[in-house]
Amino acid sequence: MDYDLVIKGGQVASSTGVTRADLAIKGETIAALGSDLTGKQTIDAKGKIVMPGAIDVHNHFQLPFCGTVSSDDFEIGSKAAAMGGVTTFLDFAIQSKPKSVMEAIVDRQAEAAANVCIDYSLHAGITEWNKDRVEEFPKIIEAGIPTFKMFMIYRAQGWQATDADVYRALREAAKYGAMVGLHAESNDLIDLLQEEIKGQKFPGCYAHAVSRPTVTETEAIARAINLAEATGGCLYIFHMSTGRAVDLIRDGRARGVNVHAETGPHYLLLDDELFKREDGHHFGTCPPIRKPADQQGLWKGLAEGVVEVMATDTCTFNSEQKSMWKGDFTKIPFGMPGIETLLPLTYSEGVHAGRFPLERMIEILCENPAKLFGMWPQKGSLKVGTDADVVVFDPDAKVTISHKTLTHRCDYSPFEGTKVNGWPVTTLVRGKPVVKDRKFVGDVGYGKFIKRQPPAKPVA
Numbered sequence: 001m002d003y004d005l006v007i008k009g010g011q012v013a014s015s016t017g018v019t020r021a022d023l024a025i026k027g028e029t030i031a032a033l034g035s036d037l038t039g040k041q042t043i044d045a046k047g048k049i050v051m052p053g054a055i056d057v058h059n060h061f062q063l064p065f066c067g068t069v070s071s072d073d074f075e076i077g078s079k080a081a082a083m084g085g086v087t088t089f090l091d092f093a094i095q096s097k098p099k100s101v102m103e104a105i106v107d108r109q110a111e112a113a114a115n116v117c118i119d120y121s122l123h124a125g126i127t128e129w130n131k132d133r134v135e136e137f138p139k140i141i142e143a144g145i146p147t148f149k150m151f152m153i154y155r156a157q158g159w160q161a162t163d164a165d166v167y168r169a170l171r172e173a174a175k176y177g178a179m180v181g182l183h184a185e186s187n188d189l190i191d192l193l194q195e196e197i198k199g200q201k202f203p204g205c206y207a208h209a210v211s212r213p214t215v216t217e218t219e220a221i222a223r224a225i226n227l228a229e230a231t232g233g234c235l236y237i238f239h240m241s242t243g244r245a246v247d248l249i250r251d252g253r254a255r256g257v258n259v260h261a262e263t264g265p266h267y268l269l270l271d272d273e274l275f276k277r278e279d280g281h282h283f284g285t286c287p288p289i290r291k292p293a294d295q296q297g298l299w300k301g302l303a304e305g306v307v308e309v310m311a312t313d314t315c316t317f318n319s320e321q322k323s324m325w326k327g328d329f330t331k332i333p334f335g336m337p338g339i340e341t342l343l344p345l346t347y348s349e350g351v352h353a354g355r356f357p358l359e360r361m362i363e364i365l366c367e368n369p370a371k372l373f374g375m376w377p378q379k380g381s382l383k384v385g386t387d388a389d390v391v392v393f394d395p396d397a398k399v400t401i402s403h404k405t406l407t408h409r410c411d412y413s414p415f416e417g418t419k420v421n422g423w424p425v426t427t428l429v430r431g432k433p434v435v436k437d438r439k440f441v442g443d444v445g446y447g448k449f450i451k452r453q454p455p456a457k458p459v460a
């Protein structure tokens with residue numbers, strides 16, 4: 001039988017092993033894995049890794065924030081994603097009070113639909129919990145969005161969820177098998193510490209780190225885990241940054257709490273000494289990048305499977321936008337580019353550096369995100385009959401990261417000058433090449449909204 005496309009002779013990788021095989025595609029789906037397969041077109045993958053496209057579950061394209069809009073819009077952001085071997089991304093539709101969450105979803109889909117080059121979905125961001133939320137909760141899930149986001153901080157912006165709000169959302173989620181994801185930092189502690197260091201001098205924007213020590217994250221995560229335990233709800237911790245928090249997740253999971261956690265390359269590879277530099281504010285995110293000991297704790301958590309997902313929290317602000325902080329660390333537009341370097345950095349620093357095997361990387365970039373966010377096995381797998389989202393990855397490519405060669409609309413990369421081993425060369429989304437030999441060949445608007453299933457079992 002002649003297939004449409006055969007990727008020949010690569011090392012086909014999944015969480016359970018790596019085997020040499022041909023991978024055949026018909027239309028938009030994976031049709032066969034085997035040997036000596038033939039097709040109308042072929043891609044030679046000898047010496048390359050053939051893997052499911054990476055899924056980045058945490059991005060904010062064209063996000064209005066701090067009086068500006070993040071500079072990677074849906075088109076550039078999704079192109080950057082494809083160039084980096086990401087085939088599906090998740091962004092956020094955040095409720096703008098007094099409008100409903102559903103209205104935010106409709107608006108956000110309208111912004112994304114005609115502009116995305118790869119597949120995508122959205123999380124539903126809740127900024128006000130009341131009886132209207134209880135009513136629209138099942139409707140949002142029905143619309144294919146079974147994962148919610150709430151903020152334990154941003155009280156001043158009117159986004160904060162109280163403990164009672166989080167409790168009620170988790171309880172509601174438990175009924176439907178939905179998941180509540182949290183930005184877990186302590187608003188009270190951060191307010192206090194920011195007040196206490198007012199007027200003190202620090203190099204660069206180092207005050208940002210001083211005002212957000214480890215406890216500002218661990219206190220909030222411990223509280224959230226308790227709420228998940230009490231309600232039986234499924235909890236996800238976005239952008240976890242500390243080694244100590246890994247212990248909290250491990251302990252919670254050991255006593256049966258349905259809790260999951262994500263970290264990102266910046267927390268693993270950058271540390272807070274960078275804030276002391278003149279351009280330190282370029283590295284400003286919240287939670288902030290931390291200490292080398294935190295990096296080690298997070299790497300260990302990934303290797304052990306306690307931290308299940310790598311995601312980038314891409315929210316790109318160029319140096320002009322970042323300069324709006326004007327020396328006040330409380331006014332830094334938080335966020336950095338990252339979706340394009342997710343896979344190369346994870347491979348280079350994770351697999352090539354010997355921190356975990358290739359199989360684990362497939363888990364944390366492909367399989368776990370698909371499972372935890374209700375897209376498995378359609379996304380994140382190379383199983384026959386599923387979407388042909390495939391990356392051909394060259395493990396021998398040597399690349400020095402530079403904003404000049406990246407697609408992101410940004411005049412710096414947080415990983416500028418980092419030498420990586422391995423880079424994706426070809427990216428297919430539903431059978432169609434969107435990147436070929438490291439050149440973008442896709443179409444704007446090709447990406448589809450992916451309706452997702454509730455990831456957890458409903459609690460009776």
Ligand SMILES: [Zn+2]
Binds near residue numbers: 058059060313
């Ligand atoms: Zn975020």
